[in-house]
Amino acid sequence: MGNYLNSLRHRRRKRLLDSGAQLHSDQRVAVIGLGRFGSSLAHELTRRGWDVLGIDTDASLVQKHSDVLTHTAVADCTDPEVLHQLGVHDFPSVVVGIGTDIEASILIASNLLEEQVPNIWAKAISRQHGQILERLGVHHVVLPEHEMGERVAHLVTGRMLDFIEFDDDYALVKTITPTTITGVPLARSAVRSKYGITVVGIKRPGQDFTHATAETVVEKGDVIIVTGKTRDVEAFAELG
Known part of the structure; x- marks a missing residue:
């Protein structure tokens, strides 16, 4: 942690000396917990050019990812003083990737909220865990296992090639074109009035x-992207 603190102090001095330098202030994120979820997220953000600080209590995990991430630190962020020393409160976005240790997840989320971090994401391993985090005031709660389970269930049981559901019972689906709408322009097939969905893309x-x-004519074998209420897109994808 000492090397990172020295680097942090150096960057702060540089910002004071050069007020014009932004140092990716809008592209900095701290990821707390470098398990499968946290490390995958941290690597992808790094690949996209973000300045990523990866933190974990496990020194071997931190060492494993230190060559890829922008900064790493071995630290216990359940301690608010440690969190503050790391300067995590200066980051515009922080991800709590800890799931199995629910107590640690809640404590860290509370510390981040106390530090008034503007954008907090947290992984939850159950709906109850997620509800606790939401009640604390965490801005974004992610249930990766649950959400992936629902998504795969849609792919296994139907003709869908991909499925994404949003919070307000709205979904985006990739599917093979049903024969009921082939051979005529979309305007004539009246997919909106008949099925309650909108075709937004075709391949x-x-x-x-x-x-x-409205003038697009879909043919047998075409892949289409449709949007609408979850039940409507589910029913449409099953038309065959």
Whole structure:
């Protein structure tokens, strides 16, 4: 942790000396917990050019990811003083990737809220865990296992090729075109009035995805992207 603190102090002095330097202030994130979820997230953000601080109590995990992430530290963030020393409160976004240790997850989330971190994401391993985090005031709660289970269930049981559901019972689905709407322009097939969905994209075999319009004619074998209420897109994808 000492090396990181020295680096942090150096960057702070540089910001004071050069007020024009932004140092990626809008692209900094701290990831607390470098298990499978946290490390995967941290690596992807680093790949996208973000300044990532990875923190874990396990020195071997921190060492494993130290060559990839921008900064790493071995620290226990359940201690608010340690969190403050690391300067995590200066980050615009912090992800709590700890799931199995619910007590640690809640304590760290509480510490971050106390430090008034503007954008907190936290992993939950159950709906009850997620509800506790939400009641604390965590801005974004993620249930990766539960959400992935629901998504795979849709893919296994139907004709969907991909499925994403949003909070307000709204979904985006990738599916094979049902024969009931092939051969005529989308405006004539009346998918909105008949099925309550909107076709937003189409992919012909061997071609790239393109935007769908009212004049688009879909054919057998085309892959389409549709949006609408979850029940409506589920029913539409089952038309065959």
